[in-house]
Amino acid sequence: MIDLHCHLLPGIDDGAGDLATALDMARMAVADGITHAVLTPHLHGGRWDNRAAEVKGHCEAFARALTEHDIPLEVSYSAEVRIGPEILSWIPAGDIRFLGSWEGRKVLLLELPHGQIPPGSDKLTGWLLNNGIQPMIAHPERNKFVLRDLAAIEPFVEQGCLLQVTAGSVAGGFGEPARERAIELLARNWVTILASDAHSSQWRPPVLSEGREAASAVVGEDQAWQLVHGRPWKIAEQHFEAA
Numbered sequence: 001m002i003d004l005h006c007h008l009l010p011g012i013d014d015g016a017g018d019l020a021t022a023l024d025m026a027r028m029a030v031a032d033g034i035t036h037a038v039l040t041p042h043l044h045g046g047r048w049d050n051r052a053a054e055v056k057g058h059c060e061a062f063a064r065a066l067t068e069h070d071i072p073l074e075v076s077y078s079a080e081v082r083i084g085p086e087i088l089s090w091i092p093a094g095d096i097r098f099l100g101s102w103e104g105r106k107v108l109l110l111e112l113p114h115g116q117i118p119p120g121s122d123k124l125t126g127w128l129l130n131n132g133i134q135p136m137i138a139h140p141e142r143n144k145f146v147l148r149d150l151a152a153i154e155p156f157v158e159q160g161c162l163l164q165v166t167a168g169s170v171a172g173g174f175g176e177p178a179r180e181r182a183i184e185l186l187a188r189n190w191v192t193i194l195a196s197d198a199h200s201s202q203w204r205p206p207v208l209s210e211g212r213e214a215a216s217a218v219v220g221e222d223q224a225w226q227l228v229h230g231r232p233w234k235i236a237e238q239h240f241e242a243a
């Protein structure tokens with residue numbers, strides 16, 4: 001399986017706190033059947049300043065540590081980008097490394113705040129789409145507005161945004177309301193990929209299999225594999241070919 005959203009890089013956001021934890025998480029990912037991971041630290045104006053040039057060095061160091069510890073996980077890097085006006089300057093400056101590509105557009109993993117969908121969000125996603133960039137909205141099933149009303153995400157789907165649902169949400173790890181939303185999104189065929197959004201080895205682990213199995217009850221086994229293998233590979237293949 002291929003994980004396109006996880007916070008394994010140690011010490012640069014609220015994910016793995018140190019290298020030992022990051023290596024433990026990588027071992028868990030491998031044990032779960034994950035072979036490739038695109039590491040996506042937060043890039044969040046005023047909070048997490050993880051621009052591409054710095055993250056590259058962190059990723060290279062982590063890849064060396066994986067090799068030294070005989071952990072067979074192929075890694076590359078991108079970012080989970082918090083929605084905000086900074087995006088308009090980060091993109092031309094090359095501060096964002098994209099998650100991959102989708103139908104000729106570069107994919108940007110876009111995070112909405114948990115508590116709301118800020119007014120104007122659809123303007124930004126529309127601007128991105130018009131400029132050759134494919135927004136993929138991270139874990140909409142955990143957003144408060146979407147938890148209140150599934151219709152809150154519909155304009156983004158109609159506009160052409162992709163959705164990444166967290167595997168743990170489908171498996172019930174984020175509570176029943178998030179699980180129900182995840183299932184509804186799957187049933188509507190609105191989910192492009194599942195990803196772990198792993199932050200630790202305990203509370204939010206790098207595990208996709210449970211979510212894939214739960215999703216297969218909704219979309220069937222073939223489609224469930226598409227969510228964790230076929231589509232993520234199609235999106236991010238270029239990261240690993242270039243490696």
Ligand SMILES: [Fe+2]
Binds near residue numbers: 005006007138
């Ligand atoms: Fe995340």
